[in-house]
Every structure is written in C-alpha cells, then in structure tokens.
Amino acid sequence: MSRQEPTPREGICAAASRPSDGLDGRPWLETLRLMAAGMGPQRPFQASLTALLRMLSVRHGFLRPHLVLFEPETGLLRLSLADTPPRARHADYSPGEGVTGQVFATGKPVIVDRMRGHPLFLSRLFERTDAELDALSFLCVPILAPAQSDAALSAREVIGTLNADTVFVSREDLELRCAFLEAAAALIANEAAYLQEEMARQRRLPTDVPPEYRETEGEDAAAPFVAQSKVMRHILEQAAHVARGRAPVLLRGEPGVGKERLATRIHATSPRRDMPLVVCHCGAVPPERLEAELCGYQKGAFPGAVQTQKGLFEQAHMGTLFLDAVEDLGPEAQAALLRLLQEHEVLRLGASEPVTADVRVIAASGAPLDDLAARGDFSPELFARLNVCALLIPPLRERREDIIPLAEHALQRHAERHGAAIKRISYPALELLSRYYWPGNVPELKSCLLRAAQYCQDQVIRAGDLPPSLQTAESSATEAGLSLGEAVTRFEKEMLVDALIKAGGNMLKAARDLKSSYRIVNYKVKKYGIDPHQFTFRNKG
Structure with missing residues (x-):
C-alpha cells in the first residue's frame, strides 16, 4: 500500500488524542451510515x-484494522486485507x-485489555513495539456468512x-468499541464473503494455464482490439449490437x-458493465471439479467440503460469465448450464433448493459444436441455447x-513495459510476417515479435531476427539468385514501407522524409x- 504506517509513538499518540465518543452514539451511527x-x-x-x-482508522482511531478470512481448502485463517502493511x-x-482462531471457532468476540x-x-x-504491547488493547469480532432467507441465525x-x-x-x-466492530462486521458480511470466494477461486484455478487457452498472453484482455481488416471491423460492429441484449x-x-478479448469488450459495452465479469477456462479445470466450480457446494456435500461455497454461476449474478x-464441459456441467439459461437458477452440490442467478453467458469454442451436438457428444439443446447470437472470428491467416x-x-x-522502443520493422521482415501461415494466431505473432525484439540490433527488426519457421528462400531478402533489378526493386519497396511506417501511413509526410514528391x-x-x-x-492512441 502507498500509505506509510506511523511510528509506534505517533500511532499511540494519535489514537490517544482521538475525540472521545464516549456514550454518545451519534458518531458511531454516522460511521455505520457512511459504511452502508x-x-x-x-x-x-x-x-x-x-x-x-x-x-x-481515521474516524475512530483504530490501529491496524484488518480482515482475516477462512480458507476452506487449507483449513487455515489468513490475513486477507489490512489498512497498514x-x-x-x-x-x-x-x-x-490465538485470539483470532478462538473467535473463529466459537463465533464470539474477544477483548484483550x-x-x-x-x-x-x-x-x-x-x-x-514494547511500548505498544504495554499501551494497546486488541479487539477481535466474528464475521458471519451472509444471512439466507430461510436460514436461522444459529445456522450461519x-x-x-x-x-x-x-x-x-x-x-x-x-x-x-467491540460492539461497534460487531455492527461493522455484520454490515460487511456480503463483501467479505465475495472476497473469500474470489480468493478461493484464484487458488483453485491453475496458475499455469496451458498455452492453447491463453487468448491474450501477457496482455490485459481489456486492451484495445486491433482491427484493421473489414471482416474484423464487421465483427466488432456485430459485437456492439449484441452487447446491448441479454441473450x-x-x-x-x-x-x-481473440475470443476472450472480444468477450471482455462485449461485457464492457453492455448494461452489465458495472457488475462482475467472471472468467472460467473450462479446459484448464479438471473435469471432476468443473461442476463444483460452476455450481458451488453445500457444507458436507463431499469429503473436504468444510464450508458452503458459491460457484461461478452465483458469483456472476447480475453480471457476465x-x-x-465450453466443449470441455461434462454432461453434469452441461445440464447445470442449461438449467441456468432456462430457469435462471443454480443447484449447489449437496443442496435441496436452487438459488436464483441472473447471468449473461458468453461461451467460446474452437471445436465444431454443431458436429459434436449431432454426434451426441454435446447437448443439442444447450448448443441451440448458446447459438442464439454466434460470432465467428476468423484466423489471422484469413485477415492478413x-x-x-x-x-x-x-x-x-x-516498449511501454520495458522502455526499449523498436524503431521499425524492415520490409523483408514485414513480408515474412505477412506471408506466414500463423497456426498459433495472435499469441504466436506476439511471441515471434517479442523474441525478435530481444535479438535485433539498432532497434530494427530484420528478417534474420525472426524465427527460422518464418524464413524461406522464397521470401528472404538474402536469396542469392536476385538480379540487380530485383534487388533494386526490393530496396525501393523497403524504403517506401519504412517511410510509410514512420509517417503512420501519411503519404505526403513519407514523401517529405524521402525527399521526394507526393506524385x-x-x-x-x-x-x-x-x-x-x-x-x-x-499513430493511433
């Protein structure tokens, strides 16, 4: 955090000099109102x-206020959020x-004088410090799970x-002060539960997602969508229209x-943009865990289910999932997704009653779902539901x-991240990039460019800096059989392209840089x- 923690003496003095609220409940009530x-x-x-x-800290002089939340997977209590480092x-x-563990186990607050x-x-x-240990007290109050309409207080x-x-x-x-913290803890129950669920979800998902599921490797999915081709501009227009709906x-x-990036764009321009966008890479989650990951589970639903856990369907309530x-969903997970789309409800594992979930679903697939549905390997009904608004993103080789x-x-x-700007890409290198098949699409292109940036000299990426898979005798500028006229033509084209790159496509500026005429x-x-x-x-952006 950017804020520096006060020295022990400053902290004690500041807290001791706080305005005494005494038995006047108005300052406490005003703080609760602001919190709400x-x-x-x-x-x-x-x-x-x-x-x-x-x-x-600011209004009532508490020092080091912090949240400690339970991790169901490890059975431990961990610091989750703190006002000071x-x-x-x-x-x-x-x-x-300790005090924290006892409060969690008993559900009763503890005051350490x-x-x-x-x-x-x-x-x-x-x-x-020793001075703080002598002068300070410690307060610890429980945070209860959000109340359900049909749950008794004792069951929380x-x-x-x-x-x-x-x-x-x-x-x-x-x-x-302890009573006030109990009121604050009750007020933040929903937010604390969301934080607990988000932390658990991050821990459950693999830290190393396989490359085939990395749509935006090393880059923010909310970054601008680069679309120069007509087909991609048309897809973005369709996405803008689709974003306004609910289907x-x-x-x-x-x-x-770029499926994940397009999904992010659709969510960001939809009426649900202020609500969560929850992402699940189905192929990166073990099949036996997918249903529990999506639907959640009740405490005791299976060995290791030590606490009720909301699934991704519920976490995306009022937002987008x-x-x-999606072709990697098993039959049980497909049935649960179909139920969500048809009934707008979710049944957690081990639960007897469903819960409501208003979710806009965006699914992505690189497999022929229509063929899978025809063979019975994917639910035909689910495919029909998902296929209401379908967008086909062509591979990079079809939009050169x-x-x-x-x-x-x-x-x-x-350059923004590493401060090492590349001046230009040589024309032979551009030719190689433009003519290559790109089976790995955008991530392969980015990987190729970043590799070349590491090896290039004079901040210019040349054909020899590109991976061997891109270099062929047909497209290499160093081919031995070039005639003088062909070599001159290639050199002239390279100068033109370099000037146009520097000029951002402006031919008048390129002509000035080449000391030539626009004609x-x-x-x-x-x-x-x-x-x-x-x-x-x-030159955009």
Whole structure:
C-alpha cells in the first residue's frame, strides 16, 4: 500500500488524542451510515472493504484494522486485507489458535485489555513495539456468512474475523468499541464473503494455464482490439449490437484469435458493465471439479467440503460469465448450464433448493459444436441455447490486413513495459510476417515479435531476427539468385514501407522524409501494391 504506517509513538499518540465518543452514539451511527452508503452490488467489494478499514482508522482511531478470512481448502485463517502493511503477508492461524482462531471457532468476540502477557495474543501479523504491547488493547469480532432467507441465525457460519488495535481507555470504552466492530462486521458480511470466494477461486484455478487457452498472453484482455481488416471491423460492429441484449453469445474460432478479448469488450459495452465479469477456462479445470466450480457446494456435500461455497454461476449474478472451451464441459456441467439459461437458477452440490442467478453467458469454442451436438457428444439443446447470437472470428491467416497493425501494437506494448522502443520493422521482415501461415494466431505473432525484439540490433527488426519457421528462400531478402533489378526493386519497396511506417501511413509526410514528391510516392505505392492504410495504427492512441 502507498500509505506509510506511523511510528509506534505517533500511532499511540494519535489514537490517544482521538475525540472521545464516549456514550454518545451519534458518531458511531454516522460511521455505520457512511459504511452502508459505500456498500452495495454496484460497488467493487474489495474497494468497499478497503475504504471501511480506512474509515475505522481515521474516524475512530483504530490501529491496524484488518480482515482475516477462512480458507476452506487449507483449513487455515489468513490475513486477507489490512489498512497498514503487515509483518508477514502469508502468516496464518488454525481454528482455535490465538485470539483470532478462538473467535473463529466459537463465533464470539474477544477483548484483550492489554496485549502484553495475554495467553492467547500471539502478535503474529504485525510488528508491535514494547511500548505498544504495554499501551494497546486488541479487539477481535466474528464475521458471519451472509444471512439466507430461510436460514436461522444459529445456522450461519463464521467466515472470518474483523480485528483492530486500540488504546486502552477503560473497559467500558473497549466494550463500546467491540460492539461497534460487531455492527461493522455484520454490515460487511456480503463483501467479505465475495472476497473469500474470489480468493478461493484464484487458488483453485491453475496458475499455469496451458498455452492453447491463453487468448491474450501477457496482455490485459481489456486492451484495445486491433482491427484493421473489414471482416474484423464487421465483427466488432456485430459485437456492439449484441452487447446491448441479454441473450447468450457464442464466440467461435481457433485458439488465439481473440475470443476472450472480444468477450471482455462485449461485457464492457453492455448494461452489465458495472457488475462482475467472471472468467472460467473450462479446459484448464479438471473435469471432476468443473461442476463444483460452476455450481458451488453445500457444507458436507463431499469429503473436504468444510464450508458452503458459491460457484461461478452465483458469483456472476447480475453480471457476465465467460466460459472458454465450453466443449470441455461434462454432461453434469452441461445440464447445470442449461438449467441456468432456462430457469435462471443454480443447484449447489449437496443442496435441496436452487438459488436464483441472473447471468449473461458468453461461451467460446474452437471445436465444431454443431458436429459434436449431432454426434451426441454435446447437448443439442444447450448448443441451440448458446447459438442464439454466434460470432465467428476468423484466423489471422484469413485477415492478413491485421498482421502489421497487431505487430506494431505488440511492439508498442513491449516498449511501454520495458522502455526499449523498436524503431521499425524492415520490409523483408514485414513480408515474412505477412506471408506466414500463423497456426498459433495472435499469441504466436506476439511471441515471434517479442523474441525478435530481444535479438535485433539498432532497434530494427530484420528478417534474420525472426524465427527460422518464418524464413524461406522464397521470401528472404538474402536469396542469392536476385538480379540487380530485383534487388533494386526490393530496396525501393523497403524504403517506401519504412517511410510509410514512420509517417503512420501519411503519404505526403513519407514523401517529405524521402525527399521526394507526393506524385512519385503515390505512383510507387500503386506500382508495388502497397496499402498505406495498413500503417495508420502506429499513430493511433
């Protein structure tokens, strides 16, 4: 975090000099009102929780307010969010261990009047000086799972704790502060549960997604969609129209053509853009875990289900769910997805009653789903539901006008991240890029350019810097059999293309740089069949 933690003496003095709220409940009620105003489904839950912790510190002098949440997979309690930097980000507690563990195990708050000497106070998460251990108290209250309409209070699970240090004034003051933290913990139950679910989802998904599922390898999926070709511009127009609706969307195309990026664009321009976009790479999740991942499960549904867990369907409520490689869904997961699309409800594993989920589904597939459905390997009914709005993204080899703009864009991003700008790509190298088959589509193109950027000299990517798979005698500028006229023609074309790249496709500027006339440059461009518009991307944005 950017904010620096105050020194121990500054922290104690600041907290001790706070305005005494005493038994006047108005300041506490006003803080709860402000907290409630900052919560809600339209607001990012992590930002809301961070603002709440800051408010506890600023308005009421709490020190080191922090959230500790339970991890069902490991059975441990871990620090999840803090207002000040912790000593150790990965410190944890077992249920029943220390003050935090006891509060989680019993569901009852604990007040530590003095930190020093208290048998349960372990001081594991933050650095505290001897002076602080003598002067400060510690408060820890449980955070209960959000209440269900049909669940009794006693049945609600403890999902974590809300903790804070505070200067000891009196026992009465500590009890008042503890009661206030209990009210705050009840207020943030939904946001804390969302944070717990998001952290669990990130842990469950593989950290190394196979390359065939990386649509936007090394790049933000929300980055601009490069589309110079007519076919891609038409697809973006269709996507803009589809985004306004509610029907499911099916994106078809080979791996690497940009399906996830297009899904992100559809969500970002839809009425649901302020709600979550939940992504699931179906092919990267073990088949036996897919149904539980999507539908969630009740506590005790199977060995290891120590806590009720919402699935991705519920996490995407009021938002969008992107399912990549949807053909990898098993029969049970397909049936659950069909139920979501038809009935707008989800049945968790081990549950007897379904829960409502309003989700817009965007599915993606590189397989022939129609053939799979005809053979009975994919649900025909589900395919019919998903195929209401279908967009086919062509491979890169079928939209070669996009290759050079994509190459320019990849090098721009590389320069922004590493500060090593590439001046230009030589004409022979551009020819190789334009003529190659690109079976790996956009990720392969980006990988090729980034590799070349590492090996090139003088900040110019030449044909020899490209991988051997792109270099052939037919397209290499170093071919021994070139005649003098052919070599001159190739050199002239390279100069023209280099000038057009620098000029962003502006032929008048290119002519000035070449110390030639617009008429001659225009004639040469037509003679060699060069399209200046393909170089306009460099100067955009």
